[in-house]
Amino acid sequence: MKKPARVFSEVVKHLFKKPATCAYPFEPARIMPHFRGRIAFEQDKCIGCQMCVRVCPSKAIEIVLSADQPPAPAPVEGQPAGPAKKKFDCIMKLDHCVFCAQCVETCPKKALIMTQDFELAHVNRKELRRHYK
Amino acid sequence: MSKITIPLGPQHPALKEPENFMLVLEGEQISGATVNLGYNHRGMEKAAEERTYIQDLYLLERVCGICSHSHTTCYITNVEELAKCETPKRALAIRTLVAELERVHSHLLWLGVAGYEMGFETLFMYTWRDREQVLDCLELISGNRVHYSINTIGGVRRDITAEQKAEVLKRIDYLAERTNYYIRLATEEATVLARTQNVGKLPYDVAIERGAIGPTARASGVARDVRKNEPYLTYSELDFKLITADSCDVFGRLVVRALELVESYKIIRQVLNNLPEGPTAVKVPMRIPAGEAVNRYEAPRGEDIHYLKSNGTDKPERVKVRAPTLANLQSVAYMLEGGWLADVPLVIAAIDPCMSCTDRAVVWDPKKGRKQTYGWEDLRKMAIEQYRRRGVDFTRL
Numbered sequence: 198m199k200k201p202a203r204v205f206s207e208v209v210k211h212l213f214k215k216p217a218t219c220a221y222p223f224e225p226a227r228i229m230p231h232f233r234g235r236i237a238f239e240q241d242k243c244i245g246c247q248m249c250v251r252v253c254p255s256k257a258i259e260i261v262l263s264a265d266q267p268p269a270p271a272p273v274e275g276q277p278a279g280p281a282k283k284k285f286d287c288i289m290k291l292d293h294c295v296f297c298a299q300c301v302e303t304c305p306k307k308a309l310i311m312t313q314d315f316e317l318a319h320v321n322r323k324e325l326r327r328h329y330k
Numbered sequence: 331m332s333k334i335t336i337p338l339g340p341q342h343p344a345l346k347e348p349e350n351f352m353l354v355l356e357g358e359q360i361s362g363a364t365v366n367l368g369y370n371h372r373g374m375e376k377a378a379e380e381r382t383y384i385q386d387l388y389l390l391e392r393v394c395g396i397c398s399h400s401h402t403t404c405y406i407t408n409v410e411e412l413a414k415c416e417t418p419k420r421a422l423a424i425r426t427l428v429a430e431l432e433r434v435h436s437h438l439l440w441l442g443v444a445g446y447e448m449g450f451e452t453l454f455m456y457t458w459r460d461r462e463q464v465l466d467c468l469e470l471i472s473g474n475r476v477h478y479s480i481n482t483i484g485g486v487r488r489d490i491t492a493e494q495k496a497e498v499l500k501r502i503d504y505l506a507e508r509t510n511y512y513i514r515l516a517t518e519e520a521t522v523l524a525r526t527q528n529v530g531k532l533p534y535d536v537a538i539e540r541g542a543i544g545p546t547a548r549a550s551g552v553a554r555d556v557r558k559n560e561p562y563l564t565y566s567e568l569d570f571k572l573i574t575a576d577s578c579d580v581f582g583r584l585v586v587r588a589l590e591l592v593e594s595y596k597i598i599r600q601v602l603n604n605l606p607e608g609p610t611a612v613k614v615p616m617r618i619p620a621g622e623a624v625n626r627y628e629a630p631r632g633e634d635i636h637y638l639k640s641n642g643t644d645k646p647e648r649v650k651v652r653a654p655t656l657a658n659l660q661s662v663a664y665m666l667e668g669g670w671l672a673d674v675p676l677v678i679a680a681i682d683p684c685m686s687c688t689d690r691a692v693v694w695d696p697k698k699g700r701k702q703t704y705g706w707e708d709l710r711k712m713a714i715e716q717y718r719r720r721g722v723d724f725t726r727l
């Protein structure tokens with residue numbers, strides 16, 4: 198059964214409604230609490246096991262030895278000198294990352310953290326290669 | 331009247347995806363159509379062989395942006411089958427929930443696109459606004475709007491809390507009300523009827539012969555739905571109807587999708603209200619035992635088939651994806667014939683095509699050391715020959 202202009206009343210009703218869109222970037226975008234954004238790194242937790250590097254589907258992470266290593270701990274009387282705890286840097290290539298957060302799940306020390314940071318676009322590609330120290 | 335052949339695409343034929351249609355026109359009427367694929371080959375299947383099972387999950391999710399959950403679920407069912415892993419009930423229920431939310435978002439998207447193609451942009455605006463509700467549900471549950479990444483080998487990555495459940499149910503109630511309005515609108519509004527009825531006809535027997543699947547087949551009266559025919563996940567325990575229509579045209583495809591939305595809401599409510607207790611994932615070793623597996627899955631566009639061959643390492647030996655659009659393209663050529671040029675975008679859009687899904691085929695010579703390039707005509711001849719040997723005659727197609 199045909200009824201012409203069936204949608205007319207709905208259109209009129211919408212004249213008096215608030216816009217459905219939000220005015221981003223003039224107001225903050227609405228994102229959900231567990232949104233997967235940029236991956237952050239906590240250096241003091243990382244043990245350099247490279248699990249995250251191996252699991253990453255897009256080769257976005259590199260874990261490298263830091264340039265300045267902490268000094269070896271002072272030797273304790275009667276015990277062999279322990280090795281120094283090594284420090285690692287994380288190089289995160291944001292132009293490779295697909296934000297799957299698999300690295301966060303895999304990391305045994307919880308050194309990688311998922312943030313809600315999504316404003317990552319940049320005009321300079323070099324800026325997308327973040328070096329976390 | 332003299333015949334002219336015009337190419338439609340690969341730049342934006344109806345949708346923003348590359349694909350070429352060669353249309354033979356007699357005046358404004360189409361007397362023949364061929365579909366040419368191959369503009370979007372991404373080498374995904376080969377890439378999948380180079381990655382571990384868990385990495386492939388994120389790769390195969392990107393086969394398609396709309397049915398990302400369909401591809402991973404189908405793939406992961408294969409992996410879990412080979413690993414002989416008992417996936418927890420709760421994980422299966424959450425997968426079903428995301429699958430149905432995905433169907434809702436895909437069908438609402440299609441409804442909008444169909445409105446746009448028929449020149450009814452009000453419908454496009456309204457459905458896409460409402461689609462945000464279901465995208466929000468997906469973001470709430472999984473963390474992202476498009477690539478949900480909810481699956482992991484052995485279960486799901488995120489659990490559903492009571493607040494999330496309430497929030498999703500609230501949005502589903504709103505959507506159910508809106509969908510009822512769209513169904514009334516689509517079946518009564520003169521614009522919709524004039525643009526869709528008797529357009530892109532695909533009779534029952536042609537749908538069977540050309541192997542149409544999903545809503546395209548169901549709109550031609552073919553009761554074909556993997557969720558019913560070969561239940562996977564938790565579908566065997568759920569109460570829902572298999573929707574078919576017998577008008578065999580674009581209008582039928584619209585009605586089937588709109589009514590399927592209602593069924594999906596029903597499924598979502600059932601799943602959420604009866605979520606089994608228990609863990610959401612079990613541990614699966616990195617190495618998957620050698621073997622082969624094939625699984626089917628009812629994606630929003632139709633039956634999706636994944637094949638997996640494992641050789642006992644942590645990387646698959648072969649992954650093959652048969653995306654739904656590939657099966658439906660044969661029917662498009664038929665639907666276009668005899669129609670009008672102006673209806674072409676609508677008819678193409680009516681199968682809800684997804685070229686990125688489909689275009690992954692690669693041809694190479696299986697005989698080692700001998701390179702040979704086959705043209706389209708050679709391939710066609712070879713295929714017809716092979717089928718004739720098996721007693722099927724495709725010469726007239």
Ligand code: SF4
Nearest residue numbers: 253294295297298300
């Ligand atoms: S989020 Fe995914 S793609 Fe990005 S670094 Fe982690 S594992 Fe790699």
Ligand code: SF4
Nearest residue numbers: 243244246247249304
């Ligand atoms: S970030 Fe975590 S997984 Fe990666 S090397 Fe450090 S400890 Fe290992």
